[in-house]
Amino acid sequence: MSECEAQSLPTEMTAARVEAHGHLDALKLRTIAVPHPGPGEVLVSVRAAGLNHLDLWVRKGVPGHTFPLPLTPGCDGAGVVIALGPGTRRAKIGDEVIIAPGLSCGVCAACVRGNDPLCTQYGILGETRDGTCAEYVLVPEANLLPRPSQVPWPLAGCFALVSLTAWTMLVDRARLQPGETILVLAGGSGVGSLAIQIGRYIGCRVIATAGGSEKCARLRTLGADETIDHNTEGISERVLELTDQQGVNVVFEHVGEATWDESLRSLAWGGRLVTCGATTGAKATIQLRRLFFKSQSILGSTMGPRGNLHTLVKLLDRGILTPQLSETLPLRDLREAHRKLEAREVFGKVAVIP
Ligand SMILES: [Zn+2]
Numbered sequence: 001m002s003e004c005e006a007q008s009l010p011t012e013m014t015a016a017r018v019e020a021h022g023h024l025d026a027l028k029l030r031t032i033a034v035p036h037p038g039p040g041e042v043l044v045s046v047r048a049a050g051l052n053h054l055d056l057w058v059r060k061g062v063p064g065h066t067f068p069l070p071l072t073p074g075c076d077g078a079g080v081v082i083a084l085g086p087g088t089r090r091a092k093i094g095d096e097v098i099i100a101p102g103l104s105c106g107v108c109a110a111c112v113r114g115n116d117p118l119c120t121q122y123g124i125l126g127e128t129r130d131g132t133c134a135e136y137v138l139v140p141e142a143n144l145l146p147r148p149s150q151v152p153w154p155l156a157g158c159f160a161l162v163s164l165t166a167w168t169m170l171v172d173r174a175r176l177q178p179g180e181t182i183l184v185l186a187g188g189s190g191v192g193s194l195a196i197q198i199g200r201y202i203g204c205r206v207i208a209t210a211g212g213s214e215k216c217a218r219l220r221t222l223g224a225d226e227t228i229d230h231n232t233e234g235i236s237e238r239v240l241e242l243t244d245q246q247g248v249n250v251v252f253e254h255v256g257e258a259t260w261d262e263s264l265r266s267l268a269w270g271g272r273l274v275t276c277g278a279t280t281g282a283k284a285t286i287q288l289r290r291l292f293f294k295s296q297s298i299l300g301s302t303m304g305p306r307g308n309l310h311t312l313v314k315l316l317d318r319g320i321l322t323p324q325l326s327e328t329l330p331l332r333d334l335r336e337a338h339r340k341l342e343a344r345e346v347f348g349k350v351a352v353i354p
Pocket of ligand 1: 104105106107108109110111116119120121
């Protein structure tokens with residue numbers, strides 16, 4: 001970066017900060033110094049940041065886990081490159097980008113194989129270093145993806161984490177095949193609504209759950225063939241009815257304790273259950289006899305190879321995958337955005353604009 005460019009950069013910015021874990025008031029808006037890009041890094045002016053359940057954990061804290069506080073939360077975002085660190089090779093000032101949330105060393109065996117979530121130094125923006133809920137964010141150049149020009153900023157800013165998670169679960173981990181049937185739990189969530197669209201794109205029959213007839217109707221517009229209202233219907237009972245008592249080939253889980261048993265009961269012989277989360281609790285039991293007799297698989301998945309995002313951005317560009325954006329709020333209303341996400345008042349995503 002030349003001295004001239006350095007002088008034209010802002011020196012201070014507004015950023016959300018978690019200084020100590022807690023309730024909504026643990027989110028503070030602070031004026032802090034704008035960081036300078038180090039080797040291989042770029043500074044992005046954030047146009048929109050997408051919230052995820054991870055933001056809630058960063059704010060509340062996780063027993064037994066240490067976050068590097070104080071920390072700016074926010075894993076997802078999109079914006080414009082405004083400064084380049086030494087040694088950057090592809091990025092240019094003015095590039096409009098979507099930010100990939102995963103961080104890894106780039107040189108270990110897992111990274112070289114393209115399986116960066118298995119890197120021992122794997123981290124996520126807004127969890128292990130300052131994230132996107134700020135006017136500016138520093139990211140490695142390798143985390144930049146081109147923003148399709150017709151995709152509005154708030155949609156671009158909340159696409160990466162959910163699409164990467166859902167795609168990796170279904171395509172890489174569960175090896176979902178055309179013609180199979182999948183059950184998507186909580187289809188109205190950020191990750192669930194992407195899973196419905198991916199299942200449909202691959203050519204599967206998609207059964208999805210949600211609470212209430214209104215949400216169920218929205219899931220059908222996203223591509224769900226059948227919906228189950230979990231407020232009034234038993235999930236596995238209804239799945240077995242819909243599948244001629246066979247069950248589904250793949251269960252897309254992220255709810256955890258509240259649905260785990262119903263999810264397992266919905267699984268066909270040879271079925272695969274893939275999970276990326278436990279928003280209602282992490283304790284679960286498994287009937288081992290059922291598991292081995294039926295040759296079933298239980299698969300864990302976190303995030304996904306960064307390379308998958310280059311495919312996913314093309315599907316975003318073509319309108320095949322679209323994040324469901326429920327609301328866009330100014331960054332100063334971040335507490336309200338957290339509250340809505342935590343109270344499950346939203347369908348899909350919430351974005352904030354710095
Ligand atoms: Zn690595």
